[in-house]
Each structure stands twice: as structure tokens, then as C-alpha cells.
Amino acid sequence: MSETPRPVVRSFAHLSDEAVVALLARSDESALAELYDRFGRVAYGLALRILRDDKLAEDAVQEGFLTAWRNADRFMPERGKASTWLLTLVHRRAVDLVRREDRRRAEPLSETVEPEASGSAEDDAWLRFERERVQSALKQLPDQQREALELAYYGGFSQTELAERLGQPVGTIKSRMFTGLARLRELLAEPGNGEAAWKPTPYTT
């Protein structure tokens, strides 16, 4: 990126994500830049995981952010966090693309190699911490729930496709997704999220 300063005339550091989206709704381009700086990297990582293609991932991120730009006035804080709203727009776009391209692979989503760190040390450390937290929570889910969440969210499969692929009724898939997501929510809310905090729960399908 070039070192020339961009036309930002105030600092956003003290603003919540929601406040930045409120500025976005006033067509403030520096608010868009700020949102990109906060979430562009996570959004790109997500799109890349779903699409497995640099160019398509960039398209998904670009379309997601521009949808946010056009529709920021429709963001409703009571319907979830601003980060969720933005990442959902990128996720939805990536899922649309993957379904259209049908780039999905049949094999389970394997862990890719650790990318070389190239952001700031703080960003790298924080993202690694978050990744480990989410992955550790996912690992505590029963296999079938984890599988349903991963294939749906990272694989872009619809519940109907998952039912066919896994040879289960749609109702079973729905139930695995719901139970898995609800359990994941509890796990992520637990302080420390350590193994000790986890009690095995029987799962039903």
C-alpha cells in the first residue's frame, strides 16, 4: 500500500463499530476505510476459506463492503453487532459465488498451512488468539454438530445439500446446526473457554 495519507480528517480509534457504521450511513468514505481496516483481513480470510481462490475472495470482500456502503442505513443494532452485519454481507456474497461456481470440494475442510504473518504484530497476535479460541470451541462440539456447522459456514452448503451429502433428513441437519450453534455460543461465552469448563453433553440428532 502506498504511504500517502488518505483523506481522513478525524480519528476513529475511540468509536465503536456501531458508531462507525452510523457514519457510513452518512456516506462518509473515511468510515468505510476504517471498517475495512478493522475487518478487511478477517473478511478476506473467510472468503478465501469458502472460495479457495484469491480473485473470487477479493470479489466477495469488495461486494460485501460495497453492499454495506450502499445499505448502511439499514443496519439495525438490535439485530446483532456491526461486525456480524458486515461479515454476514461478505459471507453471503462468498456463499452465493461458491454455489454459482460450484467450487466446493468434497473432502473435509483441512487446515491450511499457517500463512506468514504480514500484518502488524498486534493484529497477528489478536487474530491468532481469536482463531484458537474459536477452533478450540468448535473442537468441543460433538463431531456431527461440528461437521454441520463447518460444512454450512465454511463450505457454503445449504441445509438441503448437506442432507443429501450426509444422507440424513433435512430435519436432522437443521437440528444439528441449531444445537451446534447454540452450544458454540455457550462455549464462546465461557471465560477462558478451557477444557475444564466443558462438560460432555449427549447430543441428539
Added chain:
Amino acid sequence: MEANALHDLTAAYALDALDSEDARAYEAHLARCERCREELAELSDTAGALAYGTEAPMPPPELRARILQEAGRERLNVVPLRPRWVKPVAAIAAVAACTAIGLGIWAATLSSKLDRSESQLARQERVAQIVGQPGSRTISFARGTLVVAPNGEAALVLRNLAPAGNDRTYEAWIAAEGAPEPAGLFEGGGAVAIPLDRPVPKGATVMVTKEPAGGRKSPSSQPFVIVRNAAQS
């Protein structure tokens, strides 16, 4: 689909795992079902957390620039370009221009001022021309927006500017390399849009102060607007 069946789609919707037909049915249901809205808010935040569960390599640096450029282009392209406006059209075009740059508030104010003086109309026409030029950049700041055309011509748009007061006026200034130079006088208002009297070079700073009526050659008070025409990244 029955309501109960629709309730059950909340998790799948949060994960974007519905086919488009089911997603539309669920969205229609959502408008009527408070329980689902609450549940969806929670489950969506959890699904959003999954975004952090994967590797996050740095995106290519051009992506950021491309998104910002496209956003700016979309905003300005809404403005219809005309070679020459007749007077009432000038005001309407100015309204269109300012709506396009996110200042609908000004449109409302302006529409009641269609009978304003010639000089005011001329000003609005200048502003509309500057805003409508291809490649014009907008620089937003807390109180408004500075629009700079590629040739340096610029307009300043300010919101909620109290009247300057008796025997007082607002004065714009442009500071490039030396001392600030006067760039135009104007009144307060709910929304104010003025063309600046001189071009704004890259890196220059635009300021606004309150001055005695008639204006001054150099600012006599602290500027309450300071906005820099930063070089484009």
C-alpha cells in the same frame, strides 16, 4: 411453510445455509416474529464469530484502494452531468448532486430557496458543477464535506451552521504553503453549500472562521473547520 417450521430455520439462516426460496420465506416470517429476531441476533453473532476461526492472511493491498475508489465513484455517478443548466434546473441538479453525496438534508433546505437571488443560484450552480465533475473527490469531516474537482476547484458543504450574528460573517480560507488566503464569505444555515473562490491544491488546508461583516484579509479567530485536501492514496 408453517410458523413452527420457520422458527426452526433460524440457525440455518444465521449460517447462510438456506436456499434462496427458504431464505425469503424466513425473512418474511422474521418481520412478524419477535422471538425469531431475538434468537437470530444471538445466533448470528455466534455464526459471525466463526469468521475468526480460520486463517486470516493479509488481503492484497490494492483491494482496499479498489473498494474505496468504487464507493466514491458510485456516490458521484448518481449526479447527472449537463453541459449547461438553466436556472431552475441548476438548483434541482444541485439538489440531486447533494443527495448523491449524502446530504439530503441540504436538498430539503435548498428546495425552499428556489426563489433566492441570482447570486445564490449562481453559487448553487457552481457547487453542482464541481460536485458533478468526473473524478471529484469528497472529503468528509465532522461538520460537512469538502468536494475537490481534479482541477482544484472546490466546494464546501456544512451542516447546521448557526447564523454568524449581527455584523458578522463566515469566511473560508485556503492555506497551501504560506498564510491562509480568503476564499469566500457566507451565511449560516441548516445546510450551506458554497463554491470556494480559489482552487484547493493537494495538501492544502481549508478552514472556516467567523469574521466581522465584509470579511478580512487574514483570519482573526480560531478556525472551527479545518480540513486537509490530503493527497489521494
